Amino acid sequence: MYPYLKKIRVGVSLIVFCALLLLFVDITNVTRVPLVELPASLQFLPALMETVRMGVVPAGLIAVFLLTLIAGRVYCSSICPLGTLQDLVIALSRKTRGPRKYRFHQAYTVLHYSFLAVMVAGAAAGSLVLIDLLDPYSFFGRIAFVLARPGVVGANNAAAWVFAQLHVFLLYAVPFHAAAPAVLILTLSMLGVLVWMSYYHGRLFCNLLCPTGAMLSILSRVSLFRLAFNNEECRDCSLCEKVCKAESIDYKKRTLDFSRCVSCFDCIDACPAIGVEYRFRYSKKKDEPPPPDAKRAVNAKRREMLRQSAGLVAAAASVTALTAASSHSGSIASADGATPSAGTVAAGTAPPEVYSYTRRGVVTPPGSRSAAHFTTSCTSCYLCVSACPSQVIAPSFLEYGLAGILQPKMDYSQAYCAYECTVCTSVCPSGALLPLALPEKKETQLGRAKFNKDDCIVITKKTDCGACSEHCPTKAVQMVKTDGLFLPKMTEDLCVGCGACEHACPTRPNKAIFVQASPVHGKAQKPVQKKIEEKKEIPVEFPF
DSSP: HHHHHHHHHHHHHHHHHHHHOOOOOOOOOSSSHHTHHHHHHHHHHHHHHHHHHHHOOOOHHHHHHHHHHHHSSHHHIIHHHHHHHHHHHHHHHHHHHHOOOOOOOOHHHHHHHHHHHHHHHHHHHHHHHHHHHHHHHHHHIIIIIIIIIHHHHHHHHHHHHHHHHHTOOOOOOOEEEEEEEOHHHHHHHHHHHHHHHHHSSSSHHHHHHHHHHHHHHHHHHTTEEEEEOOOTTTTOOOOOHHHHHTOEETTTTTOOTTTTTOOOOHHHHOSSSSSSEEEETTSSOOOOOOHHHHHHHHHHHHHHHHHHHHHHHHHHHHHHHHHHHHHHSSSGGGGTTTTOOOOOOOTTTOOOOOHHHHHHOOOOOOOOOBBHHHHOOOOOHHHHHHHHTOOOOOOOOSSSSSGGTTOEEOOOOTOOOOOTHHHHHOOOOSSOOOOOHHHHHHTTTEEEEOGGGGOHHHSOOOOOOOHHHHSSSOOOEEEEEEEEEEEEEEEEGGOOOOOHHHHOOOOSSSSSSEEEEEEEEEEEOOOOOOOOOOOOOOOOOOOO
16 A cells, blocks of 8 residues: 555645636636535635634534544645645756755744744734735635636637637637736745745745644644654665655654654655555554653754744734734724725815725625624635636735735726625635525625716716616616706615626726725615506407
């Protein structure tokens, strides 16, 4: 069985990686139906958050727990797409720099668990900034959606144009909405750091920064099966240590830190004998304990790490306090849903009317219930962003404040929320977007449309329009003749905040009609349907 462990691991990891990547870059929605439940059930940290908040334990979370307790961190090597991405970079480094020779080093246990403690404290305080940035599935989702998907869309549209010139219409152009420059730059920067860490230090991200890796490393300490040295067969060739990308093997002392091991089985594959085994934890074969000098060295190293991490913990605590404060003072905290402007506004002075989030707030997707619930539950995995058929859900940057960095928002400048769609509410793994039945979704009020006639082209250009009324699915906007002009009349109680009117409005740069965000989603009234009286036909006698 040993010779096939690595092959099985590589095969499973590539299948999962390709399936998840396809889910984010698929522009035809062909794979969405069979794969829609896969990422939601496999995202360990979001599923854990959903369990804590909602009291519902997903089957995928139970499976990951059991898998780790039985076999160690197989999740990190075979199921996590960010882990597979790191392995691809490591394979590239071997091709370009020659065989990478790793060396054992002491674990960054204190630093890693300190990061985890800060993330947990931040989440308890209402800030998910570190989880949004470092959760492996969220990290991979941003890379796939922000960087990979535009390439797929561009290639498709270029091929569609070429085929169209040949009068072959096998493909069609797909609308492309690029992420904001700040989101693109941040994603590229984080990817650059990940590539550097993987290229030169193997799985350092998994054992230093990753919150999922920290949690699973705790569980793997008591796993039933684990890698261990076979002292009778070991030839002291050091090949196992040289290929260990977690740098957790010390061949001289014949010890293996299984809490850092990601179960890639490279050591078994590289061993010319059976010096490293994957065996039952409580088997009769015992490992030789390290000598007393080694124990003293390890304790000294741990004391040094504690001293070095004191400053880091203090700095991280400051970040947590800052993000917690921003979550209360940011845009979502205002009573009317409007985002405070960057400058100082004097008391009683109205802010200038500009088309920005200053006057309309940040509209959260359907199923979020409220801005507070959304920003304290969303892990920025971008499943809803990639799944949205109309692409109205887009990545944000700091619109929610630092505590909600990169979390999705409704961007009506590029699309509007389809009245008959609930896709986004069915793919969220963390409970930030709760499932909505279609009738309930049609009555959910994300915000209310507001009309500023000074910007309307009916006033400014003395021309008829009515685009907002034509696109409104609930007839909350009606064109009424006022002073000889047909102007929109708002019935806000009917508005669901879908943004169809705002998206259709042709005025630039300020929209004459826009959706004012509701901090807490309300319930819209149903439009009154008037019965149309049928005209009774009077029978006419046959003329001849």
